[in-house]
Structure formats: C-alpha cells, structure tokens
Amino acid sequence: MNFQAILDDIVATVKPQLGAQGQVASYIPALARVSPQQFGIALRTCDGLEAASGDFATPFSIQSMSKLFSLTMAMQHLGDALWQRIGREPSGNPFNSLVQLENEHGKPRNPFINAGAIAVADRLLSHGDGVGQLLELLSALCNEPVHLDPEVAQSEAETGFRNHALANFMKSFGKLDNPVAAVLDLYFHQCAIRMSCQQMARAAGYLCRDGRHPYRPGVAVVSASQARRVNALMLTCGTYDAAGEFAYRIGLPCKSGVGGGIVAVVPDQLTLCVWSPALDASGNSLLGMQALELFAARTGLSIF
Ligand code: GLN
Numbered sequence: 001m002n003f004q005a006i007l008d009d010i011v012a013t014v015k016p017q018l019g020a021q022g023q024v025a026s027y028i029p030a031l032a033r034v035s036p037q038q039f040g041i042a043l044r045t046c047d048g049l050e051a052a053s054g055d056f057a058t059p060f061s062i063q064s065m066s067k068l069f070s071l072t073m074a075m076q077h078l079g080d081a082l083w084q085r086i087g088r089e090p091s092g093n094p095f096n097s098l099v100q101l102e103n104e105h106g107k108p109r110n111p112f113i114n115a116g117a118i119a120v121a122d123r124l125l126s127h128g129d130g131v132g133q134l135l136e137l138l139s140a141l142c143n144e145p146v147h148l149d150p151e152v153a154q155s156e157a158e159t160g161f162r163n164h165a166l167a168n169f170m171k172s173f174g175k176l177d178n179p180v181a182a183v184l185d186l187y188f189h190q191c192a193i194r195m196s197c198q199q200m201a202r203a204a205g206y207l208c209r210d211g212r213h214p215y216r217p218g219v220a221v222v223s224a225s226q227a228r229r230v231n232a233l234m235l236t237c238g239t240y241d242a243a244g245e246f247a248y249r250i251g252l253p254c255k256s257g258v259g260g261g262i263v264a265v266v267p268d269q270l271t272l273c274v275w276s277p278a279l280d281a282s283g284n285s286l287l288g289m290q291a292l293e294l295f296a297a298r299t300g301l302s303i304f
Contacts, residue, residue, distance in 0.1 A: 001299060003051035003270075007041050010294050011054040014039055014276070014287045022278030022286035025258040028155035031061060034260075036278040039287055041295075042197040043272040046209045052198050059194040060275050061152055063257030064095065064283075066190040067117040068204065068230070068238075069138055074111075074120045075226050077127045085175060086111050086119050088233060095240045095283055096162045098169065106173025110237040112255065114187075115166045121186040122176045131189040138193065141203035143215045152192035160188060191257075200263050200273035207231055207253070207265045231265055235303070242282040242289075250292045251302030260285040264292055266301045 019036045026032040040055035074082050091100060091109040100109055108115035124130070131148065138146040156163075167180045167187075176183055195203070205214030211227035213219035222230070234253035239246045239262075246254050252264040260277035262285055272295065276287040296302045 003043055003045075003049075004053070006295065006298050007043065007051050007053040009298070010041060010291050011039060013294060014291055015054075017287060018276070019278065022280055024260070024277045025279060025283070027159055028152065030149065030152045030155055031259065034060070034277045036276070039274075039276040039291070040197040041272070041274045041291055042201040043270050044201045044205055044214070045270040046205075046268060048214075050198070050201075052201075055275065056197040058275075059196050059199075060261055060277070061149065061191070061257070061259035062193045062195050062200065062261055063191050063259040064112070064114075064117070065200065065255050065257040065259075065261050065263055066134070066193050067112050067120070068234070068255045068263070069134060069141075070117060070120045070124060070190055071111045071233070072222055072230065073129060073134065073137060074123045075222055075230070077129070078123060082120075082123060085123065086116050088237075090236045090243050092241055096166070098162070098166060101166065101169055106170040106175035108170070110233060112233065112237045113240065114163055115170065117190075118163065118167050118183055118187050119170060119175065121190070122178050122183045125178045125182055125186060131186055134190055135193065138195070138203055140216070141206065141214060141221070142195070142199040143202065144199060146193060146195055146199065148189055148192040149194050150192070153189045156188035156191050157184065160184065163187065197261070197273040197275045200261060201271050204263045204265065204271040204273070208267055208269060208271050228267075231267060234265065239284050240282050242280070242284050246284075246289070249289070250296050251304045252292065252296060253303070254292065256284040256288070258283045260288060262288040262292060267303065269301060
C-alpha cells in the first residue's frame with residue numbers, strides 16, 4: 001500500500017476545511033493561542049516504515065494522550081493489582097465528569113477519563129515514579145528527547161478546578177494514597193508534555209506489535225496480553241463519550257487529547273497519529289476524526 005500517497009491525499013482533502021468548524025481548547029492561554037489552521041498526520045508500520053504529511057513535525061500539547069503512557073507504566077509496575085482502584089468500563093460521560101464517582105465510591109470508571117488518570121498518577125507515585133520517568137519512557141519509545149511545557153503545566157494547575165474536585169472527592173473515599181497536591185502535580189505535568197505526530201506514531205508503536213519496543217529489539221514494553229488490553233480500553237474508553245461513534249466510523253483503538261491529537265492503532269500493522277487543534281463538543285479533534293475515517297475507508301484497515 002502506498003501510505004505516503006494516501007496521507008498526502010488526506011491532507012489535501014481536509015486542508016480546505018481548516019479553521020471552518022470546531023473550537024480550539026480555550027481553558028488555558030497556551031492552548032487558546034494555538035492556530036486552528038494546522039493539520040498533521042504520521043504513521044509507522046510494525047516493520048518501521050514511515051509516512052507523514054502536513055504539519056507532522058510540529059510539537060503540540062499531548063494532554064490526555066499522556067494517559068495512554070501513564071497507564072502503560074502503571075501496568076508495567078502493578079499488573080492486575082491496578083484494577084483494584086480503576087474500572088474498565090466506558091463512562092458515556094465527558095472526560096472531566098464527576099457524576100459517576102459518588103455511586104462508585106471514588107473508583108473511576110476507566111483509566112482514560114480524568115478521574116481514572118488521576119488514580120493512575122497516584123499509583124505511579126506510590127511506586128516512586130514521576131513525570132521524569134514518563135518523559136524517559138516516551139523519549140525511549142520515540143527514540144528522541146521528549147519535553148514538557150512548564151507554562152502549560154502551571155496553567156493546568158491554576159485552572160484545573162474540576163481536577164482538584166475529582167482528586168479531593170476520590171481522596172475522601174480513601175482511593176488516593178498520596179497527597180492530593182502531589183497527585184495533581186504529576187497529572188498536570190503529564191498533560192503538558194509536547195510531541196509531534198511523528199513522535200507519537202513512533203512512541204505508540206508497541207501497541208501494534210504485541211507490546212514489543214519500537215526501537216529496542218528484544219525489549220517488551222508490556223506483555224502481548226497487556227498490549228491487547230490497552231487497545232481494548234482505547235477502543236471502548238479512549239475518546240470518552242464519543243467512543244461509540246469512533247468505533248462506528250473508524251473502527252480502531254484511539255486515544256485523543258484536547259491539544260487536538262489522536263493516536264490510533266491498527267494491531268499487527270501500524271500506529272497512526274493525526275493532529276488538528278479545533279475540537280468537537282466531546283473534546284476530540286474534529287478534522288483528526290475525519291482524517292482517521294478517511295484513512296480507514298481508503299486503506300480498509302479497521303479491526304472489524
Ligand atoms: N488537561 C486536560 C484536563 O485535565 C486534559 C483533558 C483532555 O485532554 N481530554 O482537563
């Protein structure tokens with residue numbers, strides 16, 4: 001398959017629509033000033049072949065895409081014990097919703113909504129890990145140094161009233177072991193990590209190759225069954241209350257972030273990342289979703 005031609009064609013198709021629909025995340029200045037006139041797409045196959053088009057090398061705020069890698073780290077360290085504190089069911093609610101936490105006694109529905117990622121951050125801290133370890137993991141996975149934006153981390157902390165509420169609520173149920181401030185500090189810093197589409201397509205590579213490291217032969221990031229399970233969680237929970245729509249229209253495990261990135265996995269074939277900052281009502285990139293739909297239709301690649 002000529003992936004380069006397909007990606008170029010997708011860029012040509014979506015470009016005329018740039019800026020026409022959706023809203024760039026505006027809850028912090030550093031995201032509000034990102035131009036919506038940007039679109040990038042990159043993929044890397046299991047064999048290491050790459051194709052990329054548009055603004056694929058521009059770093060953007062990965063935001064909730066970081067939840068994929070914090071979950072991966074927690075699975076590495078804790079295995080199934082992780083699931084004592086976090087569920088595995090889609091929430092059907094916005095990513096920052098509080099409503100289900102009370103009925104579930106402070107146990108988040110899944111690791112990809114904010115409450116779940118905050119619970120994962122707590123588990124990582126108890127294991128002695130912080131944002132430094134997360135940056136190390138990401139840098140190794142994409143074979144290039146990955147950094148975070150301190151301004152974004154600071155703004156996240158200053159404006160993250162709902163995240164403070166979620167963390168305090170979980171703490172009140174005894175579901176966070178570490179101080180709320182420390183847990184949120186890790187969560188806000190992980191949201192502030194910056195990567196390009198190309199780096200993200202590379203970094204997620206272990207998810208299309210049964211957990212094997214994309215750049216280190218013989219190294220398992222997670223086991224094959226863990227990789228399969230992360231993919232299952234991405235499909236059912238990775239795009240929040242739009243997960244059903246993503247499965248219907250695209251049919252691939254995906255993880256999105258309010259920076260406008262979406263990473264998708266075609267098991268045993270490739271990983272793909274799209275980025276365009278304007279979001280739909282669920283907080284997923286509008287043109288990113290459209291591009292993934294075009295990709296699935298043109299390549300016939302879908303898990304169904
Ligand atoms: N920083 C954002 C938040 O915590 C991340 C949300 C997202 O990317 N969906 O609300």
